Amino acid sequence: MVEIKTPEQIAKMREAGLVVAAIHRACGEAAVPGVSTKELDEIAAKVIAEHGAKPNFLGYGGFTGNICTSVNDVVVHGIPDRETVLKDGDLISIDAGAIIDGWHGDAAFTAFVGTGHAPELIELSRVTEESMWAGIAAMKKGNRLSDVSAAIEGYIRRQPRPASGKYGIVEEYGGHGIGSEMHMDPHLLNYVNKKRGRGIKLVPGVCLAIEPMVTLGTPHTHVLEDEWTVKSDDGSWSSHWEHSIALTEQGPLVLTAVDGGKAKLAEYGITAAPDPLG
Known part of the structure; x- marks a missing residue:
């Protein structure tokens, strides 16, 4: 069963989304x-x-952090600790969530630590982020879930290949429904x-x-002994971007974007739904 939200519930999710932002x-x-x-x-x-x-x-499934730091x-699912200290040139994906009155927000972004990042790392993050927005733009009334998957994969496949030879679209993990729980039906693949x-x-x-995860190599991953930390099988670096989105009668509303997705959706000729919080 897929949970269908009322406008009042979406407004609560918008509150949670702004906390995530x-x-x-x-x-x-x-x-x-x-x-x-x-x-x-x-x-x-x-x-x-x-x-x-x-x-x-x-506390989710025994997770010990407020955020994931990958x-x-x-x-994905890196556990925050004292031992992992950021270094110049690192990439870090920060996945965060919050609950307001029982309603959830969830989003992730990739940040560059320090300076001097290789162009292919900068492009990796750009491609991953833009594929997310392509998926968001496909979240239209009357479309199917697979249309979102196709938009994400299609954007990535159309990009010039990196020096490593390919982008790996992670297959073991994907997007999901969100609302009165953080993870709900339907599961959303980032490929068709x-x-x-x-x-x-x-x-x-x-x-x-909607949350594409893309590597500079293999699409395959493995979980470490802590039962949370997910690494690429070939050691290639990765990027993870995510937003929570509500589809309304007026169009999509990006719940975890400060502007509700207005600026980016305009690039696709789409008008974002009005912000229920004004």
Whole structure:
């Protein structure tokens, strides 16, 4: 069953989404050489508390952080700790979430630590982020779930190949429904799998977390002994971008973007739905 939200529930999710945006802003500014991932986690915890929200990652399945901090070849679900100290030239993907009155927000971004990053790393993050926006733009009334998957994969496949030879679209993980829980049906692939069919029809009230994960090599991953940290099989570095989106009668609303997605959606000729919080 896919949870269909009312406008009032979407407004609550927008509140949670803006908390997530605040976490991203604070952690992005703090992600500099010499800072540990645990320090970033503590910053996130402070932002969540200041907004009267609750963390949705902390305690989830036994997870010990308020955010996921995934550095370099860690694709997703990196656990914040004191030992992992950011270095100049690192990539870090920060995945954050928050709950307001039982309604969830969830989003991730990739940050560059320090300076001097190779052009292919900068392009990796750009391609991953833009593929997410291509997926968001495909979240139209009457489309199917697979249309979002096709838009994500299609954008990535159209890009010039990196020096490593290919972009790996991670297959073991993908996007998901979001609302009264952080992870809900439907599961959203970041590539087209014809065996799965076209998926649900997108109707007003459907909310999705769209989150491509892309490496500079293999699409395959493995989980470390901590049962959380996911690394690329070949050690290639990766990027992860995510937003939570509500489809409304007026169009898509990017719940975790400060402007509701207005600027980026305009590039696709799409008008973002009005912000329910004004």
